[in-house]
Amino acid sequence: MELFGKHLICTQEWAKKDLDRILELSARIKKFRFSDHFGNLLKNRTFFMFFYNPSVRTRQSFECAATELGGHAQFLEPKSMRLKTKKSAGETVEDAAKVMSRYACGLGIRMLEDKVAYYGHGDEVIREYAKHSTIPVVSMAHDRFHPCQGLADIMGIREHLGENLKKKKILITWAHGALARSHCSVQEAMLICSRYGMDVTVAHPKGYELDEEVMEWTRENCKQNESEFNLIHDPKDGYEGAHVVYSRNWMSKDAYKDDEFLKSAEVEKAMGYTDWICDSEKMAMGEDPLYTHPMPIDRGHEVTDDVASGPRSIIYDVAENRLHVQKAVMAVTMGNL
Amino acid sequence: MELFGKHLICTQEWAKKDLDRILELSARIKKFRFSDHFGNLLKNRTFFMFFYNPSVRTRQSFECAATELGGHAQFLEPKSMRLKTKKSAGETVEDAAKVMSRYACGLGIRMLEDKVAYYGHGDEVIREYAKHSTIPVVSMAHDRFHPCQGLADIMGIREHLGENLKKKKILITWAHGALARSHCSVQEAMLICSRYGMDVTVAHPKGYELDEEVMEWTRENCKQNESEFNLIHDPKDGYEGAHVVYSRNWMSKDAYKDDEFLKSAEVEKAMGYTDWICDSEKMAMGEDPLYTHPMPIDRGHEVTDDVASGPRSIIYDVAENRLHVQKAVMAVTMGNL
C-alpha cells in the first residue's frame, strides 16, 4: 500500500525495492494476464492521458493497460484544452491539476521534442502538474525521462539473460536517423541498467552529450554495484564483450535555439554519421548480444533489418512489456493493490 | 422512472421536483461514489459526446461519468463526420440522430462560440437533434444554456450555505477577459439560483445584455419565490450584502455579424473594462461571500488570484460536482434508475 498515490517521473527517484516489486508484479501480470485478480482493480476508474505529443506505443499500451485493469484511459490532447501559455489566456496548470485530481485516479503526461522550448522544460511542466495533483502523475515520456520504457527494457533483458545481471554488459549507442529523437529513453535505460548491476557503455559522437546529472547518477549506480561505466566516442569499439546492444538516435545539445526545436537541422546533421548504425558485423564483436530498441525503429538508419528482425532481437518482447509494467505501476499507485 | 428518456436542454424546462431528485441523487452519488449500486447502471451502454467545440471540464467530466456508471462515452467531433451544411453535401441531422438512437443510450452535444452563426443557433441545432432522437439529448453547453453547470453550481452553493437559500444573495457579474465567452453558464446560473429561492443581482456594462427571455424567466422565478431580482450596471455596487459572487466574462450582443463570430473585436472591447474584476476589496463589501466560477478561469481578468485561490473559493468543489450531477442525470434519463 505504500506506493499508493506515488508519482513516477523517473525510476531513479524510486527505491530499488519498489522497482523490484513492480518487476515482480509485472511478471505475474504477464503470466496471468486476464485473470480476475487484475481485471477489476480500476473498475469505474479513469486514468487521464495527456498527450502534448502524439505517440504510437505509449497511447496504445497505456489505454490497453487501463482497460485490462477494468478502468478507462481518456485520451486528451492539450490543443483542445484552453491552457494558459505565455502567448494566450487560458487555464493554469494548478487549476487543471486540481480539477483533474477530483475526477481521475491518475494522470499520465507526454511532453517532448517540438512541444518543449528547451531541454528540461518538459521535466519542469510534469513536476508542476505533480506538485498540484493529489493523484499520481506518471511520465509517459518527457524530454528527460521515460520510466515505463526503462522498466520494460530491464524486464525484457532479465527475461532473456536471467535476473542476475552482474557482469553483463549493455552498449547504449547513438545511431544516425531521420527523427531527431529525445533523450528520455536512453537516459532511462542508462539509469535502470546501472541500477540493476549491469556494466554500461555509452557511445556517441562528440556533440551528442547526454544530461550531465543523469551521467553522474549512472556512474554512481555503477559504483554502488561495483560494475563498470564507460563513455566512448567510437561507433564500433563498444560492441566488444556486449551482452545487450541498444542503438537509438537522439538529438544533439544544439537542438533548441530561442525556444525552438530545430528539427530539420538536427536531422541533416545526424544523417551525416552513416557509420553509426547497428549491423550484423558489429554485433558479431559481442557475446552473441541481444538487440533492443524502444521502438518505433527507424530501420536502415538506427539498425539494419537483419539485426532488428534477427533471432537475438527482443524488440517485440520489450514493447509487450510496456503493457505489463504499466499495468503494475497503475495497479500499485492508483489501484491500491 | 418518469425521467427515463427525457432531454435536458435547460433546467428551466424541468419541474422543480425533478431537479430536486437530481440534486438528492447527486449528493448520494458523491457520498458513495464507487459503490456497486451505481457502478453498473450503464454497463455495456454507450453515451455519444458530440463536440462541435473543444472543451476541458465537460469532456473529462462526462467521460468520467459514463465510466463510473459502468458505461462508455464516445468522444465524437463533427469535423470527422460528413454532416450536411449549407455549403457542403453530407448527412442530415435527422439521419444522424435516428441512427445514433439505434446505437446509444444518450447523446450529449456541445455547440457555441465560433461553431454557431448567430446567438440562438446552437439552441436550434440541439433541439433539431432532440426532435429526431429517441434517446435523451443532453446539452453539454450550447450558446443559450448549460444545464449541468447550473446543477453543479446550485449543488455547490447548497453544500456551503445549506439547503435553504431563502434570503441568500448571489451576485452574477460580468468580468473583463480575453476569451469572449458564451452566455450559457451565467444564464443557467441565473435560472437555477432564482429557482432555488436566492436573491439574484446581475451586473454588467451596457452593451452586454443577456437573453431577454432568460431575464424574464429569472424575474418570474424570483416573483414566485418572493425573492429579489436586480439588474445593475456598476462593477462594485452588487457586492454589498452578497453571500455568493460569480464573476465571468461573456460576449456582447454584437459578437456575431453576417454569421461570423468576431472574437478579436470582442476581446479588445472587453479588455477595456479593467474595473470589472472580482478582487478582495470588492469581496469585503459582501457577507463573507463564497466565490464561484464555472472554470476554466481567466485569472487576472475575471478574478484575482487571491480570491480564486482563497478560503472562500468553491471553484474546485463546483467543478467536482459536474461529475456527480452528470452521473445523476445519466442514471435517471439513460439508466432507468
Place this chain on the structure above:
Amino acid sequence: MELFGKHLICTQEWAKKDLDRILELSARIKKFRFSDHFGNLLKNRTFFMFFYNPSVRTRQSFECAATELGGHAQFLEPKSMRLKTKKSAGETVEDAAKVMSRYACGLGIRMLEDKVAYYGHGDEVIREYAKHSTIPVVSMAHDRFHPCQGLADIMGIREHLGENLKKKKILITWAHGALARSHCSVQEAMLICSRYGMDVTVAHPKGYELDEEVMEWTRENCKQNESEFNLIHDPKDGYEGAHVVYSRNWMSKDAYKDDEFLKSAEVEKAMGYTDWICDSEKMAMGEDPLYTHPMPIDRGHEVTDDVASGPRSIIYDVAENRLHVQKAVMAVTMGNL
C-alpha cells in the same frame, strides 16, 4: 471455435456456412442485446480501430460493439502515428502489426478515397497488416470491400423479405452525387446478395465500371445459385421487377491519377448525370421494392427524400444491423464464442 483468429477482409473469402453462422448469431445478439451472455465476451480486451479516413457509422458502430461485448475499442488515427511512408521515416507496417498483436484482441482498418494512391492500394495495405498480425484484422471499409456493411445489408433484406431470397431481385444502381464515393459498399453488396441467392442487376453509366474480379465472382455466385445477373447502363430499366433497390454514388475508373484522388473532377462529372437518382416514379416500376443504402445518404442526389424516408425504406434497420453483425464477427473471431 474454428473462426477464432480469422481475418475478415471480404465476405467472398469466408465459407457460406461461416457467414450463415454470423447471421444467425447477429439475429440472436439483436434479440438479446444486453443479455449477460454477450456482455463480458471481450471483458478487459482491446480492439484497435485504425482510421486512415474519418467515418460516421463505422466508428460509432464498432466502438459500440466493443463496449456492448464488455471490451474497449481504441480510436487511432495514423496521422498521430509515425508510420513509414515513401516520403518520410517512420515505423514499418510489420513492426506496427507485430506490436499491436501483443496488445489487442483484434485490429480494424479503414482506408479509402484520398488515403489511397490508386484503386486497390487500400486492399494491399490491409493485407500487409493481416500478413504480419497474429490477431484478426477486420476491414472497416477499404477501397475494394466493406464486409460488415455487406453482412448488415443481407441481414436487413432477410429481416424484411424472409430468409429465402430465391427469385428476389436487387437493383444495385449508381447515382449521381457530390461525394465521389468508394466502390467498397456496392461491391460487397453484389457479392453477398448473389451469395444468398438473389437475382442481381447492376446499373451504371459507362465509365463507372466496377472491379472486374468482383464482377466475375458475382457472376459465378449467381451461376452456382441458378440466379440471374445483369449489367445495364440505363437509369430506369433495372427497377422493373425489383424487390430491393440500392442506389449509391461511386467514383469512376479515372478517379486516381499519378497517385492522387481527383475528387473535384469526379464530383463535377458525376453531378452531370441528373437522371441517375432513385425516385418514387422509378420505384413504382418495381415489386413494391424495399429501399436501402449504406448511409450516410446524399439526399436529393442519390435518392429523393420521399423514398429515403418512405415506408419501404430500411436504411435505419440496416444501419442498426452494422452494430449487431460487428458484435457477432468480434465475438467469434476475437472472443472465442
